[in-house]
Amino acid sequence: MNYSTHPLDSSRSVMGVFSRLVMMSFVLFLCADVAFGRDFDRLESIVQFGLSHNPEVRSRLLQNDHQLMEWTLANQLENPTLVGRFSGGSAQKIEVGIEQPFDISRPDPLPLMDHYRDVSRWSILRVHSLKIAQASVDFAAASAILDARRELSNMIHTAADLAKAQLDAGNISRLDYLPYLIAEYTARTQIRDDERRVGFQTSELRTILGMEAGEPITISSSILTSFNDASVPTAGVSDLNVEEVINRSQIEGMIKSSELRRRVVGTPMAGIFYEHDDGDRLGLAGSVSLPIHSGRVSVDQYQPLTVAISDLAGETIRLSQSNQRTLLIQSIRTLQDQLATYRDHILPIHRELIDETMKHVNYMLKGPYSIIDAAQKLVEARIELIGYQHALARAYLEYDELTGRGVCDPALMTGGK
């Protein structure tokens, strides 16, 4: 994963990305029933798989379209009205007319709907991408920890077997042996706890990937380690400031909506009518509502207010995002330092500790339990390392969420990068 350049360069418009998202929606629907693999070695492939298989994502996208259609229906131009009037008596009179609300300045809501749909789709996919990615790294970390705990447990079993052999040979008392036996059974219960935890995470992950219960999933541990050496992101102009994009689009929507509301100021009505009484006549009719109440707020007042709100909201978002981003970059840097300390120092020193212990065992200065102890310490350090790898992956994902990079990159969601 390379964070030095953003897949979107600044010259590319957000809208351009959104149009690709629309394309992607089709791709997702098309591949929804295609047979899938369950061995994942890249986070991107899990995210794509999840987006296309999770029924919730598909339902949310449909709901979104549904809501937007309703909105469009509510805001589309009114149909012409057929008006008729008949007066009886000595002077019979028939009037038939067509009236059409008439507003030249009013924008067509359809393009606005497209815009809304793109942004909200991206929002939905982004949230799910992140959820999938997080569940995947959680699962990968928990699985890696389970593997390590199994190694630890095997070591505890080995120590207990050795102690049992000493007991059987009459070299230690039952008093000396019992702690090993307790440790062995305790290790067994801990492994079951860990398995239960991984089971829980597997089930979460299956749900989020749209997989049936019991379907096997394998996620390569490289998903976690791929973050180890990823370059530390630097806040760049090419980042998609996600909240800002959404804010901008919402404000744009508000402004457009306010234009739609010109009707509250006064929607002119125009019509053609046919009149028949003593002769046949065609005529024109018109009406206009008087802006006595609604007219107190004019579009001219409303729009600058919206723009001001937009600016302030944008500023709030910018502040918050810039601080969050800085914090995340610091976290990523710190976590990478921690990882480097484990990789370059702590783990090699633990390995050296095992080698040195081995030398002492060779000279009968230490016994096999000392090697087991040293080896256990190495595995415990590896578990700590996995913890840091997990934290680092989570920090990168948060950064992705904040900046629309990585798994939250719209380009990824289209299936190509």
Place this chain on the structure above:
Amino acid sequence: MGGYRWITGLLLGLVGVMMGGGGVLAYQPVIVPNGSTLPYTLVHGVKEFHLTVEEIDHQFAPGMSIKAWGYNGQTPGPVIEAVEGDQVRILVTNKLKAPTSVHWHGLILPNGMDGVQGLTQPPIRPGETFVYEFKLRQHGTFMYHSHGDEMTQIGLGTMGFFIIHPKPTARASTDRDFAIFLNEWFVPPGAFRPNPNVMTDFNLFTFNSRVYPGTAPLVVKKGDRVRIRLGNVGQEGHPIHIHGVSFRVVATDGGDVPPTAQFPETTVVVYPGQTRDIEFVAGELGDWPIHCHRRHHPMNAMGHDVPNLLGVDQTPVEKRMQSIAPNYMAMGESGMHDMAEMAEHMEGPENTVPMMAGDGPFGPIGMGGMFTLLKVRDELPSGSSDPGWYTHPVGTVAHRSERSVSPNADSLTPDAPRYICPMHDSVRQTSPGQCPKCGMNLELSSESE
């Protein structure tokens, strides 16, 4: 290194002979295996010695060196050798970073020359030189050692022999006169500085601050009258045992033992603060061990908390252990001898001599620490301190027999004496009856069942 020191000791001893006696052999010089004798100069009739106490690099055996404190670059310090009646002047220069003093252990001298820091003299501060001067009123084997912060200073090696030869004719002369200083140390395996805080759990035990196989042998001629002087200012008593001889303790640091009070021994315990002079005639040719008889003292570093794996079949766990440490090899099931055989092939901690070491003409000797050899030969080797392994006359070495000895061997023989007295194990016969010694009925041995 060992050989070099041995020769140096011999030569310096000879210098002493010539200088002390004005060209006449006044005494048989002491041979210090792995050590040396301190030269002196005669200044207006006073024998003047110079000791410098300092930190030194000291080798216990090839493969293991420590940072010790010693005199004139050695631990134990060089032997001060003089003759009863001599006036001696000893200059002591302190190159340590700590104050020190030198106590002349066992000598009767003016109180102010006794060398007790704070009590009989001011401390010798770093960089200072002190002078001690007194007349030697006794003869025998005495010692010198630091008498300030003894846990540290003696613990790190500041001790040596002070040997006073009797005036000629006062004591029967010997052909070979050896001096061996006993001491114990704690050096964590893989480290190189002795821990002076250790009080009981020592892990290295030395003859003249060397461990076997770094100890030089004592080479004598068959028929030689041999004296071995043993000294100890350590923390533990050492029962020193010599194979192939019967000896007598002829003197202590308190004086000569009257011949009527000497009794034959093969082992003498030398407690802290004691010296013992033993004498014997080397009557049997061969390579005879000299060692401390406390079982872990003729061994090099052993682990204090090594699990007991005697009789433990490690086969089921060995593979699993190898998955943890690929080079793991199960040892200890039948004792520690695996160690003696495998030590050469396995890597141990840095700067550590294996617990059991040394190769003999018939295989691994598997010893260490307080162990050396008394080599008795028909002729002393010329130009070499070590004559090599003894060549046994044909037919005088224990050898493998084709006869099998097993508990059931007797029962396989039709006429095996299966009836045994329950009180007298030696009374056995092939048929039932009574014990001629106690009259009890003989019982059928379970060995035959």
